[in-house]
Amino acid sequence: MLSKNDIKLISEVVVKSINDLVPGIIHKLIPDIIKKQLQPLRKDISKIKRDLKMIANYFDREYLDHDKRITKIEKHLGFPSQV
DSSP states (O other): OOOOOHHHHHHHHHOOOOOHHHHHHHHHHHHHHHHHHHHHHHHHHHHHHHHHHHHHHHHHHHHHHHHHHHHHHHHHHHHOOOO
C-alpha cells in the first residue's frame, strides 16, 4: 500500500511532467490555431487589395481619358493648355 509520502512524490512527478510537456504542446498547437483563424482574414485582405487595385486602375484610365478630351477641347476652343 502507498503511504502519503509516496502519493505526494508521485503527484510531484506527475505535476512536473505535465508542466514540462504542456508548454511544448501549447507552442506546437497555438501556431496552427492562429493560422486557421487568420486564413479567412488573409482571403478578405487579398480580395480588398484586388478590389482597390481595380478601382485605382479604373479611375486612372478615366482621368487620362478625360485629360485627353479636355486637352482636345482646349485646343479646339483656342484656350491655353493647362499642363
